[in-house]
Amino acid sequence: xxxxxxxxxxxxxxxxxxxxxxxxxxxxxxxxxxxxxxxxxxxxxxxxxxxxxxxxxxxxxxxxxxxxxxxxxxxxxxxxxxxxxxxxxxxxxxxxxxxxxxxxxxxxxxxxxxxxxxxxxxxxxxxxxxxxxxxxxxxxxxxxxxxxxxxxxxxx
Amino acid sequence: xxxxxxxxxxxxxxxxxxxxxxxxxxxxxxxxxxxxxxxxxxxxxxxxxxxxxxxxxxxxxxxxxxxxxxxxxxxxxxxxxxxxxxxxxxxxxxxxxxxxxxxxxxxxxxxxxxxxxxxxxxxxxxxxxxxxxxxxxxxxxxxxxxxxxxxxxxxxxxxxxxxxxxxxxxxxxxxxxxxxxxxxxxxxxxxxxxxxxxxxxxxxxxxxxxxxxxxxxxxxxxxxxxxxxxxxxxxxxxxxxxxxxxxxxxxxxxxxxxxxxxxxxxxxxxxxxxxxxxxxxxxxxxxxxxxxxxxxxxxxxxxxxxxxxxxxxxxxxxxxxxxxxxxxxxxxxxxxxxxxxxxxxxxxxxxxxxxxxxxxxxxxxxxxxxxxxxxxxxxxxxxxxxxxxxxxxxxxxxxxxxxxxxxxxxxxxxxxxxxxxxxxxxxxxxxxxxxxxxxxxxxxxxxxxxxxxxxxxxxxxxxxxxxxxxxxxxxxxxxxxxxxxxxxxxxxxxxxxxxxxxxxxxxxxxxxxxxxxxxxxxxxxxxxxxxxxxxxxxxxxxxxxxxxxxxxxxxxxxxxxxxxxxxxxxxxx
Numbered sequence: 221x222x223x224x225x226x227x228x229x230x231x232x233x234x235x236x237x238x239x240x241x242x243x244x245x246x247x248x249x250x251x252x253x254x255x256x257x258x259x260x261x262x263x264x265x266x267x268x269x270x271x272x273x274x275x276x277x278x279x280x281x282x283x284x285x286x287x288x289x290x291x292x293x294x295x296x297x298x299x300x301x302x303x304x305x306x307x308x309x310x311x312x313x314x315x316x317x318x319x320x321x322x323x324x325x326x327x328x329x330x331x332x333x334x335x336x337x338x339x340x341x342x343x344x345x346x347x348x349x350x351x352x353x354x355x356x357x358x359x360x361x362x363x364x365x366x367x368x369x370x371x372x373x374x375x376x
Numbered sequence: 377x378x379x380x381x382x383x384x385x386x387x388x389x390x391x392x393x394x395x396x397x398x399x400x401x402x403x404x405x406x407x408x409x410x411x412x413x414x415x416x417x418x419x420x421x422x423x424x425x426x427x428x429x430x431x432x433x434x435x436x437x438x439x440x441x442x443x444x445x446x447x448x449x450x451x452x453x454x455x456x457x458x459x460x461x462x463x464x465x466x467x468x469x470x471x472x473x474x475x476x477x478x479x480x481x482x483x484x485x486x487x488x489x490x491x492x493x494x495x496x497x498x499x500x501x502x503x504x505x506x507x508x509x510x511x512x513x514x515x516x517x518x519x520x521x522x523x524x525x526x527x528x529x530x531x532x533x534x535x536x537x538x539x540x541x542x543x544x545x546x547x548x549x550x551x552x553x554x555x556x557x558x559x560x561x562x563x564x565x566x567x568x569x570x571x572x573x574x575x576x577x578x579x580x581x582x583x584x585x586x587x588x589x590x591x592x593x594x595x596x597x598x599x600x601x602x603x604x605x606x607x608x609x610x611x612x613x614x615x616x617x618x619x620x621x622x623x624x625x626x627x628x629x630x631x632x633x634x635x636x637x638x639x640x641x642x643x644x645x646x647x648x649x650x651x652x653x654x655x656x657x658x659x660x661x662x663x664x665x666x667x668x669x670x671x672x673x674x675x676x677x678x679x680x681x682x683x684x685x686x687x688x689x690x691x692x693x694x695x696x697x698x699x700x701x702x703x704x705x706x707x708x709x710x711x712x713x714x715x716x717x718x719x720x721x722x723x724x725x726x727x728x729x730x731x732x733x734x735x736x737x738x739x740x741x742x743x744x745x746x747x748x749x750x751x752x753x754x755x756x757x758x759x760x761x762x763x764x765x766x767x768x769x770x771x772x773x774x775x776x777x778x779x780x781x782x783x784x785x786x787x788x789x790x791x792x793x794x795x796x797x798x799x800x801x802x803x804x805x806x807x808x809x810x811x812x813x814x815x816x817x818x819x820x821x822x823x824x825x826x827x828x829x830x831x832x833x834x835x836x837x838x839x840x841x842x843x844x845x846x847x848x849x850x851x852x853x854x855x856x857x858x859x860x861x862x863x864x865x866x867x868x869x870x871x872x873x874x875x876x877x878x879x880x881x882x883x884x885x886x887x888x889x890x891x892x893x894x895x896x897x898x899x900x901x902x903x904x905x906x907x908x909x910x911x912x913x914x915x916x917x918x919x920x921x922x923x924x925x926x927x928x929x930x931x932x933x934x935x936x937x938x939x940x941x942x943x944x945x946x947x948x949x
Contacts, residue, residue: 290629291854294615298584300627347877368855371843372616373797373905 270324276360285363287352296369298341309357310336319348419724420714421600423514428677429703431525431801434745436493436732438804439704442770443481443948449851453945456658456681462945467684478729495705498737513599518546519677520655524553527817536748548575550653552611556823559623577608579638580631593638602715605642609654613857621907639670657858658700669693672720676700678858680800756814760922765930769802774863779931782865784921789829791900794865826911827902834891846877872939
């Protein structure tokens with residue numbers, strides 16, 4: 221996966237969530253697009269490196285972080301992911317795909333009490349665990365679910 | 377005849393079977409409206425008739441139920457993963473009679489000669505009319521896989537089935553193979569042919585851009601003063617199991633949350649009975665019934681399981697009945713609910729096998745079918761070869777029809793290995809019967825029929841077998857796709873269904889030698905899901921082979937050696 225700002229933007233725009241936040245004034249575009257780009261985390265080649273890059277080396281499992289992904293991807297090139305954090309004082313949500321060449325797909329920052337929900341379309345080359353990591357009040361939380369990517373055909 | 381009760385009638389049939397007599401309609405109907413297989417006493421005040429997965433079989437056919445339908449994980453030893461004697465025992469069906477023949481593969485060849493063909497829309501129409509006469513307001517539900525599976529459905533882009541279903545009086549429909557006609561054709565039928573007549577419902581189909589609904593998720597009807605909601609569920613993995621490019625702007629999926637919202641919405645609008653017309657497949661339906669509450673019955677299809685009685689799932693909202701009504705027009709499910717004080721208080725269910733010799737053809741439907749076939753008659757009835765053995769498809773790993781297709785595509789294309797998809801539709805040919813072009817189309821009539829020849833490494837071959845094996849044997853039903861294992865020609869292997877993906881497929885050998893992960897092999901196949909795939913239609917390849925052979929000797933099935941399946945009630949061996 222070649223994660224670029226363009227794919228992050230594209231995914232977020234399609235969902236309308238990020239666009240909505242910007243329109244509401246909760247996020248300033250420059251904040252999202254430029255100032256927070258975490259090169260080391262996005263270019264990390266494994267999950268441990270990516271987690272370290274966002275400062276979340278050992279996040280705790282949380283049921284208040286709701287990750288919605290399909291059981292089986294209809295199209296590995298555009299897998300819809302939606303994350304909602306019900307953890308108070310959530311300030312960021314990151315989405316990772318463990319088996320992607322660069323696991324960190326997207327990171328969303330929330331400020332001034334913005335509703336911590338993020339949607340994106342991500343690319344997956346193979347069956348993998350998909351992880352959401354939220355930062356709230358200085359601590360990190362995680363939720364994960366396996367998404368199967370199959371060759372297709374042969375059904376029914 | 378009029379004094380004969382149901383038990384005596386069945387005994388007569390069993391005796392006739394033992395004596396090798398074929399039954400005809402007259403011998404059963406001569407006495408008038410006697411107590412028979414089809415005189416089902418009315419119960420309650422809400423009535424639902426359900427057929428599913430007829431795969432466009434307008435005429436009566438032979439259809440052999442599977443002898444291998446393994447259940448793994450929590451599904452082991454339970455319906456629908458019961459075959460042969462295990463199924464008879466679980467449902468209290470007497471061996472040797474007409475019902476044992478309908479629900480199992482046991483003694484298939486002889487029993488099929490005795491009881492004759494099953495299904496056929498003209499015979500189904502007669503049964504529907506009879507049941508409706510005794511059940512005012514009854515709704516007829518079509519679970520889908522109706523517009524695909526025959527030559528005439530393919531050539532008319534589903535029109536023959538659309539017209540037949542309108543004449544039959546279908547009220548509500550769900551879908552799966554319908555989508556392989558392409559999104560535009562489906563919308564054309566739903567918006568024009570079905571308008572004001574048949575409601576096509578699907579809660580789990582959304583547009584892939586904004587998640588808008590494509591079809592109505594449910595429809596409300598009133599019957600005998602009771603409000604009923606019927607929700608639709610399309611096959612969740614349509615864009616994976618079938619070509620995604622045919623429905624590029626739609627997403628599917630299981631969508632429990634949205635299902636729960638839909639049920640709640642229907643209840644809020646006053647529904648006293650909520651029924652899910654589902655194309656999930658029975659294992660998925662059984663799991664969904666534990667997670668979604670407020671559904672009185674899931675009337676299911678897709679996995680082609682002829683299950684005589686509903687499975688009752690207790691959940692936080694009470695209970696949900698889960699049924700599955702077989703395939704190829706062989707069965708009609710009849711569900712009667714008694715609704716008292718605004719809710720379901722009791723039910724009766726019967727899955728009726730359609731024996732065409734026991735139900736006279738409805739004249740109007742027979743005329744429509746004749747009209748549909750007339751322009752194609754010569755082509756349909758061409759005799760390609762005579763089969764010496766039984767040809768059938770159903771079974772987890774292989775069927776003799778698939779073996780014949782594999783033998784044909786491998787020989788014609790000069791391949792080392794053959795792959796044929798694990799479809800569950802396709803009719804059965806008795807020993808000595810001629811294979812017509814129509815029969816061949818019953819096995820192959822799809823909109824992406826290309827025969828292919830591909831170079832694949834041993835590693836790729838293993839990857840495909842593991843992938844398909846996981847679609848069948850993943851212990852979590854939500855990861856299952858409801859088809860059978862890809863049929864494999866030439867290559868021997870061992871399969872451990874209980875293992876995890878990556879370890880199920882073992883000891884792959886070609887002519888006794890271990891498969892080399894790095895070496896390339898020539899693999900013949902058909903039904904590619906990728907856009908722009910090329911290749912001659914597989915029916916032309918197989919037809920050429922059959923015309924050349926003239927006689928088809930009994931097939932030797934290439935089946936994997938199984939590990940850990942001893943004593944599994946889904947295994948006949």
